[in-house]
Amino acid sequence: MWIRQRSPLVWVVLVATTVSGCGLNPVRMQPPTFGGPPTVRVVLEFSSALNLPAGAKVTYEGDNVGSVRSVALEGGVVAVAANLDSQARIPAASTAAIVQDTVLGDCYVSLGRPAGVDTGPSLTDGARIPVGRTRPPASIEDMMTSLSSFIGSGSIQRLGGMLHTVNAAMPPTTDQTRKVAATVARDLRSLASNSAEVDRSIDTLGELAASLKNQAGVLDDFLTADSVDFWTKIWAGIASVIGVLSALGDIFGRGAWLIPLLDSVSTALEQTGPPGGGSTIDTFTNQTLLPFLLDPRVEIAEVATPDGVNRTADTRQILAKLGALR
Incomplete structure (x- = not known):
């Protein structure tokens, strides 16, 4: 049987491939694309990218739009390079976060629409999302520490109460x-x-x-010590005036009996009037009122009934019997 002898060149290629394969990292191997959609390369800056492997998926609003190409430290931040589908139309102002669906699940990058922005330019090749719009992953250690603090602080007992x-x-x-x-x-x-x-x-x-x-200035002036003292005094004065008015109202209510008396005095003044007609009040007081008060007497010239009957004699007899007639 005839056996073909292998070429020395073939053996060299096989040995080189075997040796180089010992140092090959499968994660760094990028799958070839055969006529797929074009991609854009962007860089996402994180303060921490713990447990985020190269090759992790990148999602936008729940849809897979790319994968992580590399993770490297650049200038104090973690630069995550990713290839994104250019047809996804991801806004340039998007936010990014490293999330993990389950405790033991794989970490991946989730892109989100910025709040209050519906439209805008899309991410282009070479774009960067700064660390201010990204959120690092929550470590399991921090989660366990928070859970331990929650349980140990009595929160469950308070919840039960x-x-x-x-x-x-x-x-x-x-x-x-x-x-x-x-x-x-x-x-x-x-x-x-x-x-x-x-x-x-x-x-x-x-x-x-x-x-x-x-009106902050007016309020500040209104609430100063001088203003407070002023308004305190003025409200006290208003309260006193209200008390006086209420007392006067009581007097007026209880003094209704004075109305007929005042009406009679008014009628008498109208009938008698100051002597001389047109004299002043001072003249009336000095010539009529004061002399009457010093020597109060009334001269009755005639007494007649409304129908014209003269009753002067009868009146004299009655007053004489009462002792009021001189």
């Missing part, structure tokens, strides 16, 4: 609980149906707050 308090505050029967839940649901529906009024109230409060802010 809170649930016990809530149960004690609930109605004792299921029917009453349903009524309470129905009332709360009705109130929430009413609040939802009147959201415009709630918004208007909030806007009014906002306008009031803005007005108070604009």
Whole structure:
């Protein structure tokens, strides 16, 4: 049987391949692309990229859009180079985070749409997302430390006490609980149906707050020590005036009996009047009122009834019997 002798060149290639394969890292091997979509190379800066391997997937809003090419330390930050699908149209202002779906799951990079930005330029080849818009992964050690602190600080006991308090505050029967839940649901529906009024109230409060802010100088002056002393005294004075007015009102209410008397005095003054007609009050007082008070007497010239009958004699007899007639 004839056996073909292998060429020495073939043996050299096989030995070189075997030796070089001993130092080959499969993770660094990039799969070849055969007519796939074009990609853009971007760099994501993280403060930490713990457990993020080269070749990890990159997602945008849940869809796979690329993979990590390399992870390296550059200028105090971790530069994660990634190849992204250019047809994904990822905004240039996107955020990035290294996440892990499960405790034992693989880490990968998740890109997110920036808050308040719907459209904008897309990431281009060579673009970078700075460390200010990225979030490093949460380490298992930190998670276990937080969980240990939560358990050891008595939070579970406090949670149990809170649930016990809530149960004690609930109605004792299921029917009453349903009524309470129905009332709360009705109130929430009413609040939802009147959201415009709630918004208007909030806007009014906002306008009031803005007005108070604009009048901060006036409020500061109003709340000084001198202003406080002034308003304290003026309110005390107003309270005193109100007390006086209330007392006067009581006097006027109880002095209704003076009205006929004052009306009679007014009528008498109108009928008698100051002598001389047109004299001043001083003349009336000096010539009429004071002499009468010094020697009070009334001269009765005639007494007649409304129908014209003269009763002067009868009046004299009655006054004489009373001792009022001189």
